[in-house]
Amino acid sequence: MMEAAQIRVPGRWLAARTRIGRSRAALLGGGLVLLIVAVAAAAPWLTPYDPFQMAMGHRLEPPSWSHPLGTDMFGRDLWARMALGARFSLLVASLGVAIASALGVSLGLLAGYYGGWIDAVISRIVDVFLAFPVILLALVLIAALGPSPVNVMIAIGLVYWTTYARVVRVSVMAVRHEEYVLAARAIGIPDFRILVRHLLPNVSAPIIVIGTLGMGSAIVIESTLSFLGVGVQPPAPSWGWTLALGLRYMRQAPHLAVVPGVAIMLTVFAFNLLGDGVRDLADPRSRSR
Amino acid sequence: MLRYLIRRLLQMIVVLLGIALLVFSLLHLVPGDPAAVLLGQQATAQDIARLRLALGLDRPLWYQFVEYTGRALRGDLGASISLGGERVTALVAARLPATLELAVAAMALAVAVGVPVGVLCAVRQYSVVDLVSMSVTQVGVSMPVFWLGILFILLFSLELRWFPTFGRGDPITSAVAALLRGDPGPFVDSVRHLALPALTLACTAVVLIARMVRSTMLEVLGQDYIRTARSKGLAGRTVTYRHALRNALLPVITIMGLQAGALLGGAVVTETIFGWPGLGQLLINAIGQRDFPVIQGATMVIALLFSAINLTVDVTYAWLDPRIRYE
Numbered sequence: 320m321m322e323a324a325q326i327r328v329p330g331r332w333l334a335a336r337t338r339i340g341r342s343r344a345a346l347l348g349g350g351l352v353l354l355i356v357a358v359a360a361a362a363p364w365l366t367p368y369d370p371f372q373m374a375m376g377h378r379l380e381p382p383s384w385s386h387p388l389g390t391d392m393f394g395r396d397l398w399a400r401m402a403l404g405a406r407f408s409l410l411v412a413s414l415g416v417a418i419a420s421a422l423g424v425s426l427g428l429l430a431g432y433y434g435g436w437i438d439a440v441i442s443r444i445v446d447v448f449l450a451f452p453v454i455l456l457a458l459v460l461i462a463a464l465g466p467s468p469v470n471v472m473i474a475i476g477l478v479y480w481t482t483y484a485r486v487v488r489v490s491v492m493a494v495r496h497e498e499y500v501l502a503a504r505a506i507g508i509p510d511f512r513i514l515v516r517h518l519l520p521n522v523s524a525p526i527i528v529i530g531t532l533g534m535g536s537a538i539v540i541e542s543t544l545s546f547l548g549v550g551v552q553p554p555a556p557s558w559g560w561t562l563a564l565g566l567r568y569m570r571q572a573p574h575l576a577v578v579p580g581v582a583i584m585l586t587v588f589a590f591n592l593l594g595d596g597v598r599d600l601a602d603p604r605s606r607s608r
Numbered sequence: 609m610l611r612y613l614i615r616r617l618l619q620m621i622v623v624l625l626g627i628a629l630l631v632f633s634l635l636h637l638v639p640g641d642p643a644a645v646l647l648g649q650q651a652t653a654q655d656i657a658r659l660r661l662a663l664g665l666d667r668p669l670w671y672q673f674v675e676y677t678g679r680a681l682r683g684d685l686g687a688s689i690s691l692g693g694e695r696v697t698a699l700v701a702a703r704l705p706a707t708l709e710l711a712v713a714a715m716a717l718a719v720a721v722g723v724p725v726g727v728l729c730a731v732r733q734y735s736v737v738d739l740v741s742m743s744v745t746q747v748g749v750s751m752p753v754f755w756l757g758i759l760f761i762l763l764f765s766l767e768l769r770w771f772p773t774f775g776r777g778d779p780i781t782s783a784v785a786a787l788l789r790g791d792p793g794p795f796v797d798s799v800r801h802l803a804l805p806a807l808t809l810a811c812t813a814v815v816l817i818a819r820m821v822r823s824t825m826l827e828v829l830g831q832d833y834i835r836t837a838r839s840k841g842l843a844g845r846t847v848t849y850r851h852a853l854r855n856a857l858l859p860v861i862t863i864m865g866l867q868a869g870a871l872l873g874g875a876v877v878t879e880t881i882f883g884w885p886g887l888g889q890l891l892i893n894a895i896g897q898r899d900f901p902v903i904q905g906a907t908m909v910i911a912l913l914f915s916a917i918n919l920t921v922d923v924t925y926a927w928l929d930p931r932i933r934y935e
Contacts, residue, residue, distance in 0.1 A: 447626030452873025
């Protein structure tokens, strides 16, 4: 016994150190997310420039005091466009994630609770969606639906719902034979109420984790689609499309490619850090990893 | 093992039918009459009617689906609309080798870098190397493929002028053949063109493989049999590589399988940035032209490839680790 206790001491120290390190990372991620959301919300008041106002005399200017992030090929202020672009990205990504979770959680609940042929059908549909690389699926959906912000959200939803469905299905399977579920059923509570009031709260932790991490992935999808020219259409100031334009002017004005890239990277990084932190809080076992 | 294999194959057939159904529905997801959408604004009612007939759009949906699947099974994916009626199968077959070359090079690079980094980080947990590598990977995960590609072009092409920004050299197979004949020119050219796109595509996989190897190595290194091996006096290297790494590599196979899909998807983006003449570029151009037969064909082939890779991975895994079969 003594020996076991002695061995565990350094383990505890290490665990504590990692935990503090991780929560610091989560704090940093959360802080960054708040900052980005604040910039997105306050976009029009953060700069005197109109993000759509062209000024051909000031094309492709490098960062300066009057234009902190420089200007684009139409002389528009890049900071104004990036700040407004944050709105587009966050809005499209969060609504996309909302669609994905609504769809995935409902189907996951049904598959996990009822099992049998319902589970078999839903699971095969999940398999089919998983047979497509994420970007490819988003691309072909947009190709069919046509490029618009709403369709980008739908595409994000249809690409990522499978993650929620799989996780919720397994979680529900693990608890559906618990006594409180059997008791609820025995006293005649309708299935719908059992699913929403009794099972959903018990599987909500992983949903929140996937949702936070999913925000990062959704922003990548959104900006990739815009980058490829099939997402949010100009003149909307999307990060991905600005970056695609930057690629054309890379020799004269590298800032046009670098600035939106940094914006995307920081935002995704922030959500990933926050998501990792939330996961550690929700599931202490993953801490050691 | 045989029963497991049969079950997986049956499941795969269902999934393949689902893939065909999803890809087939793409054209019918388009709001409005597909024929009118394909022909654009200037089309006359007569043109539309003719195309409807040619595409078989007048038949019931289930009939169209059965016909589409039947022809796809015989290797006929229809004719391109924008590229002068060329056969989609021929178009895809012409572009596929370039995409495979890129994806295989990226995967090789990812394993060659990811595994040693992961092992090093696990063996020296919490060292400077570990902390730096893990911080870099945390940032790396947040890097969209296209942004990485642009950074690499800025640094390696425009600043250092080491690699070209655009295009592909000779196919690597013929370049190697030339090298064997004593002419290194084409080989050097191919590799220089391949370097940046492959590096770009490899980065995400490097990060995931390194993290996976690190965590499984740490787990394995904590096992009793490692302590036994150490206490019987085996050299540290022998324990690390012969005992620990072997067992830690198993999950890496899964990651590689999953990453194969991500690589095929990432290739679509990478090819666009670097002007790499593969399936991805074909697909993006087809989307721009609303050339649905090509979009369907390219998507179908990529999904098939991905499913085949996943099946191979699962079977390999089951073969390596007998516990899996009995789940």
